[in-house]
Amino acid sequence: MEIEELSTEQKIKHVQDTLFVMSGKWELPVLIAINAGNIRFKDLQRSVPNITTKVLSKELKDLEINKLVVRTIYNTSPVSIEYRVSPYCKSLKPLVDEMIKWGYNHRIEISK
Amino acid sequence: MEIEELSTEQKIKHVQDTLFVMSGKWELPVLIAINAGNIRFKDLQRSVPNITTKVLSKELKDLEINKLVVRTIYNTSPVSIEYRVSPYCKSLKPLVDEMIKWGYNHRIEISK
Numbered sequence: 001m002e003i004e005e006l007s008t009e010q011k012i013k014h015v016q017d018t019l020f021v022m023s024g025k026w027e028l029p030v031l032i033a034i035n036a037g038n039i040r041f042k043d044l045q046r047s048v049p050n051i052t053t054k055v056l057s058k059e060l061k062d063l064e065i066n067k068l069v070v071r072t073i074y075n076t077s078p079v080s081i082e083y084r085v086s087p088y089c090k091s092l093k094p095l096v097d098e099m100i101k102w103g104y105n106h107r108i109e110i111s112k
Numbered sequence: 113m114e115i116e117e118l119s120t121e122q123k124i125k126h127v128q129d130t131l132f133v134m135s136g137k138w139e140l141p142v143l144i145a146i147n148a149g150n151i152r153f154k155d156l157q158r159s160v161p162n163i164t165t166k167v168l169s170k171e172l173k174d175l176e177i178n179k180l181v182v183r184t185i186y187n188t189s190p191v192s193i194e195y196r197v198s199p200y201c202k203s204l205k206p207l208v209d210e211m212i213k214w215g216y217n218h219r220i221e222i223s224k
């Protein structure tokens with residue numbers, strides 16, 4: 001797929017597909033936190049500022065459906081559950097890096 | 113700014129700043145359409161599928177506030193108004209390109 005060959009409508013469609021998965025307030029913050037090594041629910045809740053239990057639980061389910069997070073249940077007593085980013089999730093790195101850079105620069109630009 | 117040196121919290125903050133400006137349903141589609149040469153309101157409304165007059169009008173104002181769009185009023189009769197992406201808006205290209213690529217690939221991945 002060559003971006004320059006796409007029509008305006010096709011570009012909009014692909015961007016909207018990405019936004020549909022990624023544009024919520026929490027998907028990327030949760031992924032960044034898991035990727036940083038917070039693999040248990042309690043650690044995640046601590047590392048993502050202001051997220052509620054209910055929202056974090058829903059986000060983790062949605063991220064699993066989108067094949068971005070893998071949930072593993074260990075048959076210990078009590079049962080323990082770990083969340084990890086999937087190999088496919090690594091495909092988001094260039095996008096997330098661009099978002100980090102742009103957000104950083106935009107704050108500087110807007111305060112000029 | 114080196115991404116690898118940022119803390120998880122800093123990364124999340126910058127991503128959230130980007131999401132705050134860019135995560136709506138319409139900001140990027142409108143920018144892509146202006147960038148493709150649709151510089152009048154009516155052309156924009158035609159080229160962004162399903163956007164309403166009211167929403168397009170609000171989006172254009174927000175994009176102006178965020179220094180991404182420049183509105184020029186020509187003193188013709190009747191007055192004519194043109195919208196163009198700002199030079200600063202070009203800073204979004206790497207991000208938008210990544211979103212186009214990821215959205216394109218994600219549709220393939222999810223349908224596997």
